[in-house]
Ligand SMILES: Nc1ncnc2c1ncn2[C@@H]1O[C@H](COP(=O)(O)OP(=O)(O)OP(=O)(O)O)[C@@H](O)[C@H]1O
């Protein structure tokens with residue numbers, strides 16, 4: 010359309026000079042490997058710095074502290090990552106999703122039903138919550154950030170009507186599971202690892218994962234390939250909801266008593282970990298194993314601060330600063346690769 | 349859906365996240381619509397009290413404050429008008445207009461959105477109506493609140509006494525589960541508790557006291573506390589104090605996760621997790637405030653106003669018009685205290701001038 | 712020159728009297744095209760003549776108000792892009808073709824990923840990456856599409872490589888008809904040559920191609936016939952052998968009268 014009708018040769022300025030490798034991305038290591046290395050680097054730097062100040066940092070106690078802190082954040086981060094990678098921007102109602110699932114789990118147990126009923130109910134509750142978000146986003150053609158902000162507020166309000174606080178039965182199997190260990194690490198750490206590995210494999214090696222990445226990376230292209238955008242988007246919300254539901258189950262196992270607002274403190278850390286992992290908010294990109302590193306790094310911060318003996322408010326300052334840095338890096342990555 | 353520029357919108361949205369999560373953490377804005385009390389304050393000479401409950405949905409003590417106040421007004425043969433602030437600035441402001449229009453003789457209120465209080469204060473000042481405010485101070489209003497400084501000291505003293513009795517004051521670690529955002533209240537409750545432990549057990553070295561951010565909730569506390577235990581791997585006898593029960597229980601749960609719960613005792617604040625079937629076995633006690641009983645203190649001020657000699661206005665937390673006495677209880681004692689609805693009933697049938705402290709804390 | 716003597720079954724695709732309006736704007740007043748098997752059909756016209764709209768209708772992205780489409784002898788009615796894909800029509804969009812964050816092979820197989828041969832993995836929806844990689848390498852080599860590796864993200868590739876990849880995809884998937892809307896518009900001279908060469912190879916493989924271009928020189932190089940559009944109508948179809956670039960331009964601008972009567976022709980007469 011830029012060309013006049015009767016030009017003899019193609020005068021369109023070559024927009025891609027050289028036509029060869031122009032970006033460092035396509036040379037050497039894949040982007041995700043570089044992300045992995047840089048986050049692992051920062052993490053190791055933090056560990057080394059802490060160890061220099063306090064050599065006893067390298068202990069099983071620290072390992073327990075960090076792996077425990079990673080567990081629920083990690084599962085939630087996978088849920089958030091599914092949304093972000095598939096182009097759903099962000100799910101701001103994740104804290105509600107977590108608590109609503111935990112509440113459902115605990116309610117089932119408090120009614121004397123067995124654990125094998127409670128766990129599926131918790132996961133299904135998360136899926137239902139995801140489906141609600143997905144249906145509004147997909148059929149209302151609305152911005153997911155606005156929708157989940159609204160459902161997040163609405164969901165909290167409804168929960169406040171139904172319960173003030175919820176307690177898991179102290180002697181239930183699930184509660185005992187939450188207090189136990191496997192291979193020297195907290196029990197709840199292992200479901201997190203499993204979710205990350207399975208999720209990572211699913212994104213990398215299944216048709217479902219491929220298409221989700223495509224929808225997030227370039228929805229028009231995916232649609233032109235005959236991929237049903239609605240079904241994929243709805244699916245991503247429901248799948249992410251199931252993962253959030255599992256987080257809720259694990260949360261109820263380690264938290265003896267929780268209120269409707271108890272999920273709020275996960276919000277920023279989860280988003281920060283997702284963005285720091287190079288899972289771009291523009292969608293279509295992300296590696297869950299890098300996410301695992303990112304979560305590990307975030308989870309190490311409070312422990313390091315305790316070892317440094319810094320004033321408590323530093324934990325919040327650090328995490329806030331990290332989030333800003335992560336968003337900045339994401340913006341920089343986008344700008345650099347825009348063209 | 350494909351038409352917005354994702355990256356930018358997402359980052360824009362992120363800016364909102366911080367604010368949103370703060371709001372989520374705080375409180376929501378549902379609640380029943382305010383229903384004006386039935387009795388209209390005609391100028392029949394009867395003393396009329398206007399009472400605005402907070403209307404925060406997850407805090408039943410707020411509604412119960414209204415019930416207690418109603419009972420106390422009935423006891424005195426006064427007229428009583430109750431409204432709910434619905435946990436909202438707008439409703440709180442509107443309610444002030446309604447009270448003024450109804451010609452009440454004084455107002456008692458809890459407003460969880462203090463940003464609206466200066467406006468409300470101006471309205472009442474113009475109308476010449478005295479106000480009692482609960483928990484949140486406002487210049488010119490009688491301040492009624494729990495004595496947080498005493499609450500911290502009482503809890504710490506009780507915990508210190510236990511440590512003295514059980515461990516002969518050999519305490520390896522005193523953990524302070526801070527809620528920095530609560531400001532002065534955190535200093536009173538958490539700081540005074542630690543100081544009180546030091547008074548009972550003066551030989552605990554300074555470096556055995558450690559603080560961490562628990563933000564007044566179990567989830568944050570449980571996320572940050574494990575590091576504290578890891579950083580003090582040799583500590584055996586451990587004490588925990590904090591801003592509230594949630595913060596303290598978060599630390600106790602972290603101890604359990606790290607296998608450090610062999611010899612640990614926590615003393616909470618506010619009594620939120622000290623009753624019920626699932627009390628943390630290491631939460632040995634807490635401090636109850638009987639928030640629903642605030643009106644009992646407020647009505648002592650009201651009595652003087654009604655008698656025609658209003659007391660001097662004391663409007664700060666440091667110098668309160670009436671301080672609600674906190675009540676440090678062990679887990680066993682807490683179990684013996686009736687539940688909140690029962691307490692409201694008993695308070696209504698108690699003789700004039702009785703506080704809940706008198707009913708449940710004089711053992 | 713006229714195709715009216717042939718029956719519809721001889722054609723890969725036959726569209727007749729397609730109309731489409733956007734509110735008051737008549738984007739297509741009456742568009743028809745008979746596409747033979749294994750030919751490259753140029754589609755030309757001034758800006759706004761309705762070329763893109765016509766192509767979108769043939770690729771299922773836009774639903775026509777009226778008219779008939781017959782593909783391989785059977786009438787079709789496309790409601791969405793996947794309908795056209797199923798009927799064997801592949802469309803290459805200039806900007807929307809590829810997912811930047813995915814590799815060449817992933818892009819080539821997008822929406823049609825091969826599942827693993829292992830029945831268990833297959834059940835788990837696991838794809839056969841090795842097979843897809845091998846096959847896409849074969850096809851790309853055969854078509855002379857030069858890319859460093861099918862495994863790197865397409866983001867780093869040149870415009871020509873990307874365009875070739877998107878076109879090659881059509882062949883890999885066994886499409887009978889490929890629609891290209893200005894495939895060389897953003898490309899340099901050498902890259903354009905690559906793409907034109909590839910179009911020639913597609914024809915050699917028996918694929919029919921519809922090609923929109925504003926570049927007459929390129930068009931006469933690669934096309935067998937051209938269809939000219941003016942103000943929402945297809946007004947003439949010519950064998951490229953019978954016409955010069957200047958002749959095509961004459962048809963486009965109206966300097967040469969149309970084969971069919973058009974409103975503006977009569978307007979010209981009145982004038
Ligand atoms: N979605 C739409 N909404 C409204 N009008 C449209 C739409 N799409 C196309 N049109 C109008 O239909 C007419 C034909 O447009 P079309 O894009 O098909 O032309 P074209 O021949 O491809 O032009 P170009 O050479 O500039 O690409 C134009 O007047 C255009 O403005």
Ligand SMILES: [Mg+2]
Pocket residue numbers: 762763764
């Ligand atoms: Mg066009």
